[in-house]
Amino acid sequence: MGAQTHVLVIPFPAQGHVAPLMKLAxxxxxxxxxxxxVNTEFIHEKIVFALPENNEKQMMKLVSIPDGLGPEDDRNNAFKLTESILRVMPGHLRALIENINMLGKEEEITCVIADLSFGWALEVVGEMGIKQTGFCPFSPSALALSLQIPNLIEAGIIDENGIPLENGLIRLSIDLPPxxxxxxTWxxxxxxxxxxxxxxxxxxISQAAKLSNWILCNSSYEIDPSAFDLIPNVLPIGPLLASNVISHHAGSLWPEDSTCLSWLDTQPTGSVVYVAFRSFTIFSKKQVEELALGLEKTGRPxxxxxxxELSYGKIVEYPEGYVERVAKxxxxxxxxxxxxxxxxxxIACFLSHCGWNSTIEALTMGVPFLCWPYFADQxxxxxxxxxxxxxxxxLDLGEDxxxxxxxxxxxxxxxxxxxxxxxxxxxLKETARNSISEIGSSKRNLECFIDQIKN
Structure with missing residues (x-):
């Protein structure tokens, strides 16, 4: 039997990276x-646990490799996690691919799609003679900034540690917001x-992009043409939506509470304020209290x-009597x-941290934003x-x-x-939807990519 196309996909181990890559997969x-x-063992366990009981038959194989940390280790420690990943995961990825390839010609990995944050993975598969594809899970403008880092250092705008040498605005082009x-982003x-x-x-990321035969991005050219003009070899294939695939489960690391959908059914059209900061956002007790009371004061659903994780890993404490007061x-x-x-x-609006996944999902649904960024490209x-x-x-900061x-x-x-x-x-909803329609630019880019990896 001849070889068929077999794609291996590996994301950075975080919700905002796993979810869009699983939608693409x-x-x-x-x-x-x-x-x-391929997930780390830690993330793999979370995904399997979060799978809904009635989950459709998976259209792909889910496997895992170690990240080098134990169950007791703090994976929010960026330095510790990074050191362990770079020390342990390249060898395990190579061994995984070799073991798969030993199963026969029809099982051989023919292309690897790796998160651009995992440039080491692209190096490993390049050495093995496998087609390399980088995936950008963040905004195209953030990718453009990453690719310009060597030029920013050379121009004396930032130093070799990324620290700006002057206060003010940094602009990549006249058409991009500074x-x-x-x-x-760092x-x-x-x-x-x-x-x-x-x-x-x-x-x-700049080196990872150079290693990539293609760079896939979770956006469309029509949404941000100025950023894409600065990125060579890029294929915008978004917005990536779970609703556009046969299996709607797309890499959630926590079980989803579907009772909120039946609750939404009881609310008037265009009335509900949706508040979600997803993972990694952390607030002080005082900030949680102000947010809770602000929502209560609106009197809106x-x-x-x-x-x-919203409050330093502790159980969130609401103002006294709050839960009972807002229950209606x-x-x-x-x-x-x-x-x-x-x-x-x-849904009337979205109070969001402005992570790229949340941003691209909400604009594709036509939902207005109230913006509360926390870090990175937000x-x-x-x-x-x-x-x-x-x-x-x-939203503007007040006291302290x-x-x-x-x-x-x-x-x-x-x-x-x-x-x-x-x-x-x-x-903007119409623009985004058009790009993933049957004749849309993102749909054509994805089909072009599929055709190229099949050959």
Missing amino acids: HQIADYGIKVTF WNSNEL SCPGDLTTQKVFFNYTSS FLWVVMS FGKIVEWAPQEKVLAHPS FHNRNYICNVWKIGLR GIILRNEIKDKIGRLLCDYGIRENSLK
Whole structure:
């Protein structure tokens, strides 16, 4: 029997990286291509645990390799996780591929799609003579910034540790919104150790891009043409949606609470404020309290996703009597099926951290934003949302760097009365949807990629 196309997919071990790559992997499998999806053992266990009981038969094989850390280790420690990954995972990935290839010609890995944050994986498969494809799970503008790091250092704009040499704006082109010098994708004000880890990872993306035969990006050319003009060899194939694949489960690391969908069914059209910061966002007890009271003061229905990580890994403490007071018009869940929530007609707006997955999902559903970025590319995504696409408003910090309850209440009120933002949101929704239609640019790019890896 002759060899068939067999794609191995490996994401960086974090929710915002696993989910879009799994959506892409499902789409590739829907073309009849064999797919093996590789997670770390830690992430693999979470995904298997989170699979719904009625999950459809998987269209791909899920496997795992060690990340070198034990179950007791803190994987939020960026330095420790990075060191362990680079020390342990390359050898395990090579062994995995060799073991698969030994099963016969029909099983051989013919292409590897690796997160651009995992440039080492592209090096490994390049040495093995396998086609290399980089995947960008973040915004195209963030990718453009990463590719320009050597030029920014040479021009004296940042030093070799990524620290800006002058305060002000950093601009890559006249058509791209500039970056504030303290809001670069690797910026961690007050934590230079973590910032150095993030900068090294971001810098490595430039080399990973050079190793890639193709770079796939979770966006469309029509959404951000100026950024894509700065990225060579790129194929925009987004927005990637779970609803566009046969198996709708797309890499959630936590079980989804579907009761929020039946609750949304009971709410008036365009009435509910959806609040979700997804993973990694951490608030102080005071900030959680201000957010809770701000939502209460609106008097509007709200759906709030609250994870334990939201407050430094501790059980979130609400103001006294809060849960009982808001029970008639608010619902709080630990994790939600976000695409289905954003697509629900009762949703009025999205209070978001502006991570790229959340951004691309909400704009594809035509939902306006209230922006509350936390780190990485989220600040620049906010600039797009508020200043370029004009589909949302920003929340401003008050006393002691806290966003206060009245700011939250007032901005929600302003957002829901801004018909210009609503109109812009619906126009961008149409643009995004058109790109993944049967004749859309992203659909054509994906089919072009499929054809090339089959040959």
